[in-house]
Amino acid sequence: MSFSDDLRKLYAEQPILLAPMAGVTDAAYRIMCRRRGARLAFSEMVSVAGLAYANDKTWRLVVPADEEPQICVQLFGSKPEQFASAVEAVQERVGDRLTLIDINMACPARKVITKGEGSALMETPELAEEIARAAVARAQVPVTVKMRIGFRSDARNAPELARRLEDAGVAAVAVHGRTAKQLYTGQADWSAIDEVAQAVSIPVVGSGDVFTADAAVRMLRETAASAVFVARGSYGNPWIFEDALALYRDGVTPPVRDARERLAALREHLTLVHEHLPLMARARTFATWYLKGMPHAAQWRGRVVQCTTYEEFMALVDEIEADVA
Ligand SMILES: Cc1cc2nc3c(=O)[nH]c(=O)nc-3n(C[C@H](O)[C@H](O)[C@H](O)COP(=O)(O)O)c2cc1C
Numbered sequence: 242m243s244f245s246d247d248l249r250k251l252y253a254e255q256p257i258l259l260a261p262m263a264g265v266t267d268a269a270y271r272i273m274c275r276r277r278g279a280r281l282a283f284s285e286m287v288s289v290a291g292l293a294y295a296n297d298k299t300w301r302l303v304v305p306a307d308e309e310p311q312i313c314v315q316l317f318g319s320k321p322e323q324f325a326s327a328v329e330a331v332q333e334r335v336g337d338r339l340t341l342i343d344i345n346m347a348c349p350a351r352k353v354i355t356k357g358e359g360s361a362l363m364e365t366p367e368l369a370e371e372i373a374r375a376a377v378a379r380a381q382v383p384v385t386v387k388m389r390i391g392f393r394s395d396a397r398n399a400p401e402l403a404r405r406l407e408d409a410g411v412a413a414v415a416v417h418g419r420t421a422k423q424l425y426t427g428q429a430d431w432s433a434i435d436e437v438a439q440a441v442s443i444p445v446v447g448s449g450d451v452f453t454a455d456a457a458v459r460m461l462r463e464t465a466a467s468a469v470f471v472a473r474g475s476y477g478n479p480w481i482f483e484d485a486l487a488l489y490r491d492g493v494t495p496p497v498r499d500a501r502e503r504l505a506a507l508r509e510h511l512t513l514v515h516e517h518l519p520l521m522a523r524a525r526t527f528a529t530w531y532l533k534g535m536p537h538a539a540q541w542r543g544r545v546v547q548c549t550t551y552e553e554f555m556a557l558v559d560e561i562e563a564d565v566a
Pocket residue numbers: 260261262263264265285286315345347348387417425429448449450451452470471472473474
């Protein structure tokens with residue numbers, strides 16, 4: 242069996258994957274989603290240049306928590322030799338729980354593309370291929386690539402690039418249906434995802450505007466993608482993974498989660514952050530996601546941004562619970 246076949250099998254078991262999101266998909270976030278149906282989850286992207294001098298704090302972005310059975314690690318950079326060393330280092334640190342290594346050719350952030358990294362690699366396909374070959378040569382796990390449909394609208398080269406990467410030994414590609422220039426605006430073009438899936442024999446993961454279980458199922462049915470990424474659609478809705486799978490497999494309509502259940506999930510998420518990473522500032526962002534649509538949500542949002550400690554957050558949830566009851 243090839244690595245592509247292995248991935249195809251994993252995708253078939255649960256085709257709804259937690260997408261990589263820098264600043265979001267830390268261990269706590271991933272565990273929230275895993276406890277609700279996500280099987281394959283990605284780390285936040287890490288710099289191959291940074292890994293060469295990584296301290297334990299950087300490695301914490303890569304190495305899964307004890308509770309996590311697996312991890313997909315996403316790397317970004319622009320130097321083939323740095324990718325080769327990073328692949329070896331990640332394999333050594335993560336060990337058996339490493340499912341795959343993904344190369345980021347999708348990130349549109351200015352500070353990334355000005356260095357020729359992320360989505361800028363779509364404009365330098367020779368270098369993109371060289372990087373993929375360097376990673377594949379050292380990898381004992383599948384190497385995948387996440388790209389956009391093109392860097393700009395007049396250069397939508399995802400199908401060509403995907404074919405080239407397939408030749409270089411890449412086991413699967415993911416396509417976010419926007420150009421890099423679009424950032425996160427406009428509507429994702431799912432037909433462009435389908436075009437890539439038609440152009441290659443390796444499995445393709447579709448990404449873009451999967452905000453509901455229904456959208457996940459539609460992308461799977463309307464495109465030739467083997468799996469779909471849920472990114473912003475998991476904000477305050479870690480249930481989307483089990484909901485989408487139940488809808489896809491058995492036609493089960495996703496249940497409505499009431500305020501009580503959402504607040505319990507927020508408590509659980511806060512506790513995971515407290516236990517796994519001392520980054521309570523992140524809680525200010527995700528806490529407001531769970532409060533969306535609740536009575537007095539605007540007022541609670543104002544209070545959330547004032548919280549700094551775990552204890553303050555939990556005391557606030559007590560108040561909100563009392564208000565909702
Ligand atoms: C806050 C944030 C951080 C992201 N970070 C990454 C990243 O590190 N690597 C990556 O490949 N994509 C990243 N993405 C892109 C997502 O994985 C996904 O492809 C994109 O958001 C489109 O999906 P959506 O419309 O369902 O959100 C990020 C997106 C968001 C919103």
